[in-house]
Amino acid sequence: MNKGRVWKYGDDVNTDVIFPGKYTYQPMEPAEMAEHSLEDLDPGFAKAVQPGDIIVAGKNFGCGSSREQAATCLKASGVAAIIAPSFSRLFFRNAINSGLPVIELAQGTDDMQKGDLVGVDFAAGKVEHNGNIYSFPPLPPEVLAILEDGGLIPHVKKVLSK
Amino acid sequence: MGMTFAQKILAAKAGLDSIDVGQIVEIEPDVSLSHDNTAAIAKTFAKIGVSNVKDPDMFVIVLDHTVPASEEKYAQNHKEIREFVQMQGIRRFYDVGVGICHQVLPEKGFALPGTLILGSDSHTTTYGAFGAFAAGVGRSEMAVLYATSRIWLKTPASFKIIVRGKLSDPVSAKDLILNIIGSIGADGALYKSVEYTGEAIDDMSIGSRMVLCNMAIEMGAKNGYCAPDKKTFEFLVNRAEGEYTSVYPDDDAVYERVLEFDASALSPQIARPHTVDNVCSVKAVAGTPIHQALLGTCTNGRLEDLRIAAKILKGRTVANGVRLLVLPASQEILLEALKEGVIDTLVRAGGLLLNPGCGPCLGAHQGVLAPGEACISTANRNFKGRMGSRDAETYLGSPATVAASAITGVITDPREFF
Known part of the structure; x- marks a missing residue:
């Protein structure tokens, strides 16, 4: 089971604090987007985040705009997964399409704190924290295929080449 | 068993007689929208390895977010979009000054009853005011629509919001939708299709219905919907780009929640x-x-x-x-x-x-x-x-x-x- 260090945030983390609107219409590569990750929520995050870290948050993560950079910037930051009781529909799609695992976990997120180690087995649908194992429902096969191919663009390339 | 608006339109688009909540279907939207994010989408589209947009007439592109360009980087962004539009033969392009996409699409006759509209903007939900099924998607999804014209959608459960009574000036649709969002929360309608109905909705102008559907996303909804009526059809006279057939929910449709509000009791919110x-x-x-x-x-x-x-x-x-x-x-x-x-x-x-x-x-x-x-x-x-x-x-x-x-x-x- 892959383990990652937790960054913990609250309910309704919106796309504007994940990736501010003032950068949204500027041409920018993912690595530069990563430098602005969570800029208006946790200004220290972008510098301190390590590959494999996991974001654990409250309900309705990613609410607001359709901006895909909110998912792209976190993926480019090295975030391995986001765990929350619920996600906004648009963020959920954008994350899958960016190859970033998002886990809807009904229980356990309240106990996970900043700096804790959390294990994720995406294929088995299991999350481990402090010896407790939590299950989450598997993604529909159509959606899982996108994530397994590393995102929507590589997935569509693969499908079109067949 | 009867179907909701979302079920009916997604079933029709997928060529099915009926559809279950949660069912995933692959469909072709009637209209797809993008704006200042089109240059970024075009770059993603290039990565797919398809050189031509499959159906240029499916796309409406409106420059509205940073218009006119206030900085060189925005100017460059707009320039790339104009070049892309020209190269791909996208005719439905509205340059700076025509207006905000969510106003321009209805004015130019693209927001039609019974159509399915996807946009790489969260407030695409606005067109539900005309009886369209309209939802936001991401940039990569729009790039895939350029290439294939197709996308998967999950059939949402539906809420029915009944608004009784009448609004009286200066209390408006904005006060009503703020009151609704305040009572059910920013995730209160997460992933749901929200149908607005009742005396206050019937009584409302098209502009006011647009306010309700525009802000459906602010309670997490996938889309908002108002049943098309005489006001809708009048607005569309001399505007509608093509024929349309209105879609209405069945009387015996099943809703996950039915909520009631009273417009006449409302104060400014x-x-x-x-x-x-x-x-x-x-x-x-x-x-x-x-x-x-x-x-x-x-x-x-x-x-x-x-x-x-x-x-x-x-x-x-x-x-x-x-x-x-x-x-x-x-x-x-x-x-x-x-x-x-x-x-x-x-x-x-x-x-x-x-x-x-x-x-x-x-x-x-x-x-x-x-x-x-x-x-x-x-x-x-x-x-x-x-x-x-x-x-x-x-x-x-x-x-x-x-x-x-x-x-x-x-x-x-x-x-x-x-």
């Missing part, structure tokens, strides 16, 4: 910083000082919004120390407002007229906020940092509340001027 569901009556925060007042955006930049603000501001002046920014949602609205004298009234009162577009709503230009400043806005979002500094505050209210507050310099119940 406001969303306090920094979430859209942080709603209270305007009275409860009356007296809070403001530095900027914003009248416009895809939520409230229509003629009826400018009219009610002008009615309140006529013969009065904006308070010292307050900037009133006025942004009609489109060129068509600007021309109408000029003809009626509405713009004259607003500018004489001290309003600053800006060009049709998204303006400072997304914090990129045309009136961003400094640390410690407060703005009252007719927009749809008040997130921290949304309009500039992360140490600024945005309150969301109706055009009437914004106008009344601009006069006094503090948040003010518009009924004081009625």
